[in-house]
Amino acid sequence: MGATPPRSPLAPARFPDLPAIGGVTLAAAAAGVRYAGRDDVMLARLDSGSTLAGVFTRSATRAAPVLDCEAKIGAESDAGAAILVNSGNANAFTGRNGADAVAALCETTGHALGLPPGRVFTSSTGVIGELLPYDRITAKLGELSGALGPGNWERAARAIMTTDTFPKGAGAVVDIGGRRIGIAGIAKGSGMIAPDMATMLVYIFTDAKLSRPALQTLVAELSDCTFNCITVDGDTSTSDTLLMGATGASGVDVEGSEAFREALHGVMLDLAHQVVRDGEGATKFVEVAVTGAASDADARTHAMAIANSPLVKTAIAGEDPNWGRVVMAVGKSGAAADRDRLTIRFGEVLVAENGWVAPGYREEDAAAHMKRQEVRIGVDLGLGEGAATVWTCDLTHGYIDINADYRS
Amino acid sequence: MGATPPRSPLAPARFPDLPAIGGVTLAAAAAGVRYAGRDDVMLARLDSGSTLAGVFTRSATRAAPVLDCEAKIGAESDAGAAILVNSGNANAFTGRNGADAVAALCETTGHALGLPPGRVFTSSTGVIGELLPYDRITAKLGELSGALGPGNWERAARAIMTTDTFPKGAGAVVDIGGRRIGIAGIAKGSGMIAPDMATMLVYIFTDAKLSRPALQTLVAELSDCTFNCITVDGDTSTSDTLLMGATGASGVDVEGSEAFREALHGVMLDLAHQVVRDGEGATKFVEVAVTGAASDADARTHAMAIANSPLVKTAIAGEDPNWGRVVMAVGKSGAAADRDRLTIRFGEVLVAENGWVAPGYREEDAAAHMKRQEVRIGVDLGLGEGAATVWTCDLTHGYIDINADYRS
Known part of the structure; x- marks a missing residue:
């Protein structure tokens, strides 16, 4: 399996104390x-x-x-x-x-x-x-x-x-x-x-x-x-x-x-x-929270489309608040969406709403959030009550290093 | 958009002579x-x-x-x-x-x-x-x-x-x-x-x-x-x-x-x-040909699952005939498959059949095919007449370089 990769930068400090379980x-x-x-x-x-x-x-x-x-x-x-x-x-x-x-x-x-x-x-x-x-x-x-x-x-x-x-x-x-x-x-x-x-x-x-x-x-x-x-x-x-x-x-x-x-x-x-x-090559822990979807199932579909998008994941690796890629992922997911009702947040920063960049949005605010080790992408579809949250990591050179090595 | 990336190694030698079109x-x-x-x-x-x-x-x-x-x-x-x-x-x-x-x-x-x-x-x-x-x-x-x-x-x-x-x-x-x-x-x-x-x-x-x-x-x-x-x-x-x-x-x-x-x-x-x-970071041109599926739609689903799998694409980048990842992609696609009827080929090399590695398979033969600039993955499901062929490229450090850069 090649050389042991270094301990993930996102690892907890130590293994927790676990209770003994009778039986x-x-x-x-x-x-x-x-x-x-x-x-x-x-x-x-x-x-x-x-x-x-x-x-x-x-x-x-x-x-x-x-x-x-x-x-x-x-x-x-x-x-x-x-x-x-x-x-x-x-x-x-x-x-x-x-x-x-x-x-x-x-x-x-x-x-x-x-x-x-x-x-x-x-x-x-x-x-x-x-x-x-x-x-x-x-x-x-x-x-x-x-x-x-x-x-x-x-x-x-x-x-x-x-x-x-x-x-x-x-x-x-x-x-x-x-x-x-x-x-x-x-x-x-x-x-x-x-x-x-x-x-x-x-x-x-x-x-x-x-x-x-x-x-x-x-x-x-x-x-x-x-x-x-x-x-x-x-x-x-x-x-x-x-x-x-x-x-x-x-x-x-x-x-x-x-x-x-x-x-x-x-x-x-x-x-x-x-x-x-401990995701392969991960340097960021990412929460994708989708609300306002037509159903919980639709919310999950959108959240997974964002979390699995190589474009979104590489943008996070580059600490780039590239919200256009979030729009893209929502658009391709196949679940219901209305471009002009979308709201997108990076952390607490309101990035886009009503089909365009939010008034008063300053990219440096979103960029500051992207520099954190824990990144949160919030998307509201503006359609209904459906909600889902999923978690992923970024896509980095480490992932390629680990997986493009010939088995040996 | 940053520095111009070098011309793709898979580019044709020159722009073709195209006919004038009346009107x-x-x-x-x-x-x-x-x-x-x-x-x-x-x-x-x-x-x-x-x-x-x-x-x-x-x-x-x-x-x-x-x-x-x-x-x-x-x-x-x-x-x-x-x-x-x-x-x-x-x-x-x-x-x-x-x-x-x-x-x-x-x-x-x-x-x-x-x-x-x-x-x-x-x-x-x-x-x-x-x-x-x-x-x-x-x-x-x-x-x-x-x-x-x-x-x-x-x-x-x-x-x-x-x-x-x-x-x-x-x-x-x-x-x-x-x-x-x-x-x-x-x-x-x-x-x-x-x-x-x-x-x-x-x-x-x-x-x-x-x-x-x-x-x-x-x-x-x-x-x-x-x-x-x-x-x-x-x-x-x-x-x-x-x-x-x-x-x-x-x-x-x-x-x-x-x-x-x-x-x-x-x-x-x-x-x-x-x-x-001209796929971002591409170094290999990959054909994925699926036959023997229950329907053409199923064949296409399997082919796309293989062509979009980061594990398959990084294995190709590493010139690794990692057929286990092809099995994985077929298994996850959601379309009909029977593990014990699968046949997998890399180029002309029969790799796996009947649910296990093919008798007489020598990894060096498949590895030789993977070294080519044009790679072919053939999968037969053994279930019906459905067929589909799709094309993709490998997933390399070049892809990360291009997409993890901050926009500027």
Whole structure:
């Protein structure tokens, strides 16, 4: 994968302190799948009584582990569960061999932990089209199961990194009726995409109690306004996976709890933002907020058209308040727009309204906003109540450096 | 617009010899709209009896000249016509002032040439959001109308350039029933996009005789498989315009002529390819040919997903036969695909089939193809008879250099 890129300038200062989650233990190990001298396998174990939910890539060419997770995620079971993740090889586009490798991993993991293979969920991330050397991973299952412990968040987050420049974690502690509920999550991803299609993977755990259908609904809804609202370059991976486990160890049922929903939303948004902050070559964190659209769906279409426009993203890299490119992106998105009702803001600076530059607009004001590390583009369509916010990063020489290198 | 970029390495050796078209005269002049010391206005005059057809951007924020052309293009008239084009200012997102500027240009041009203003078609390309100083153009109409002549193709093509690195022309002479028909066209565009949203403009002329509806149908159909099948980065401009005039000066009616259709298709494809060859930062000319899709529309969706993928385009820049990224792009496109029926070729090299790398595939063979200046990606879906071919270029540091510079 070439030389390790420097830590993103948008990275948080340090990995956060995450709460231990009753009923969840983790371990990491160096299996040598592709990388030498670093952890590349992560194992998480969830106690019996846990419920699981998942959200997966909708790619038509999704990888074998994703297909296996999708087939299993809807089952009800009291048997406990395990999540096994390797980096270095995505086990994607590997034909029948891909499914065989997943089956072998689930069988061996189940045997080591006393679980049925149907309760083992796997993810793989890294190079695609190469057979996964799964025997290197199964050889480490004894070591992994022996090392399972409650506090290994950062080590687990590091083991699943590919071209990520920092490990990603987020957590929350919520008080519900005087009882403490923990949420902790880790993620990897240098945007939706990375060299050789390494991908976005997210694992979140809580000791709250939630039925499987309630957990699935909650996770799907919150993914829609967090992970599904970020983009680095619009390229969708074959392996994107979010798995969430609720162990119920706290004894607190949170179905319908607004406080829990808010806390989980915060954790998911934090992880999603960290993925953008590690976007390939990123030097700016960008929020695109669209309001006044004919519908929320239209607002999202406009926001994504702006966030994925190479012209907008290069302008941000150049710290250029080039609002004409925002007009262009709105115009091409295909969603409803009326040129003469558009309002555009960079940060708090009103740039354009009523189909032309705003009276009193001074470019130096907008240019000052563009020099910030966090840039906000606000667009109001003036048509209705539809709104959406998405997050992205700029498009820089760093992106070309990372992706135009020949794999080696 | 900063320093002039060097001539594209994909540029043709020289501007072609184009045939004179009976009933068409052209002129160019330096009006100083934005650039100093170069022609920036082009005037074409078509004799009475000419028919006109046009295809325009579908952007919801399209520019004032585009809206004016759309309103006029469907009218029948024997009065002759004029096309007036300036570079340096797009007269886009200029509010009511934009329409006023267009009206003034049409009025003055009509007066200079003895035409009704409704028969004057204008285009503007360059910076957006700034008022068009149209008085600089109207001041040159006397000079322009006096200089009209039949052979000024290259000078006209140069006058409409913005960040283009070479002038674009293509022509054909067809023999129909022993009589000679000429076709000549010019275009500008450094892809669908360019700094400050300079745009793609195309003007084609013939001395063949065609009714207005027949010409419109032909131009719309052929645009669909030429200009609408190219992409540099998926950003659609607010000003894209194609105008075609048929003067009938040859006296040969070509309605239904397959030979004329083929010749016109060739001219349009040539111009479209030249736009890709001048794509910002381009070092490779890329053909993406998709076959075996469920429908032609699905094939086009897959082809565009591949051609617009930053991951695919950076891999091509790096001369990396990274077929996993092609799998990714097919998977994300939203059109029907079956991972295990996909076949992928780079040039003649069979890379992947049946959901995995092809037996006997040697990466050095594909790598050799990627080193060529013209790269071909072939994808067969194995699902049906749908097919589409699109053309694009690679994504390089040159693109970032051109677009991340602050406007100045």
